[in-house]
């Protein structure tokens with residue numbers, strides 16, 4: 001069954017189109033990473049799903065129910081970690097959960113939830129003394145109240161150090177193993193890579209990519225670099241490499257002993273290596289480097305030509 005289905009969602013704020021005819025389907029049991037630079041429209045989309053914002057056009061459904069018509073009923077099945085949500089300094093961890101349980105009319109055991117997110121040891125301490133990571137885990141525990149079928153996490157790892165971010169990802173994974181669908185927004189690709197089955201990249205309100213990170217990488221223009229170490233890289237050798245089908249760039253590094261070849265989708269590494277040897281140069285060593293996550297994110301969010 002489909003957990004989230006967005007059909008032509010558009011949100012116009014005056015002359016600004018925050019979300020532009022967005023179509024998206026998230027299956028039940030999936031961990032989906034919703035990515036995009038600041039201002040791309042991620043929070044607006046989430047707010048439409050939660051019926052906090054009305055779309056200008058289009059339809060949003062969660063578990064087959066219309067978000068705008070059955071928002072209240074749906075929110076019972078959704079756990080939300082809102083962007084930039086703060087803890088209440090005067091309340092203890094346990095009191096936070098008691099408050100969330102009461103608001104959602106659920107009957108969870110606060111202690112069990114605190115244990116699930118690893119802050120049970122600080123249950124009776126005021127949240128003012130919690131570290132940023134502990135506070136974020138506490139907010140996540142509040143999102144887990146009522147055993148939601150769908151977790152919507154808006155930038156859950158923002159402001160956390162790598163350990164804190166890893167712990168949050170671990171909890172997300174565990175919740176997913178319990179059967180929860182997870183919709184995880186972030187503007188940092190690295191934060192979602194380890195945990196998401198699939199990512200969607202939003203840019204200026206439009207979906208410019210929707211795939212696994214592995215596929216996005218292999219489809220990215222200039223996705224791989226072949227770095228060849230050797231001798232005899234004359235201009236004519238370099239020109240012959242440039243002439244090979246699928247080669248996008250050729251640069252010489254380290255005083256002429258290393259050639260870096262940008263490979264497009266159709267390029268063959270073997271063809272490049274053969275060409276080098278046949279034109280009289282020598283290959284001593286070579287390796288292929290994958291595009292970094294930063295390169296990948298930049299390619300989808302800043303290039304003029306992006307792939308849908």
Ligand SMILES: Nc1ncnc2c1ncn2[C@@H]1O[C@H](COP(=O)(O)OP(=O)(O)OP(=O)(O)O)[C@@H](O)[C@H]1O
Nearest residue numbers: 013016018036037038039040041042043044045187
């Ligand atoms: N209530 C509003 N009124 C007018 N413009 C808005 C409103 N809410 C959002 N916007 C604009 O819509 C665009 C999308 O904003 P949104 O917050 O959805 O982006 P985002 O991808 O969540 O960004 P970030 O990563 O910074 O949170 C931005 O240009 C923002 O300024």
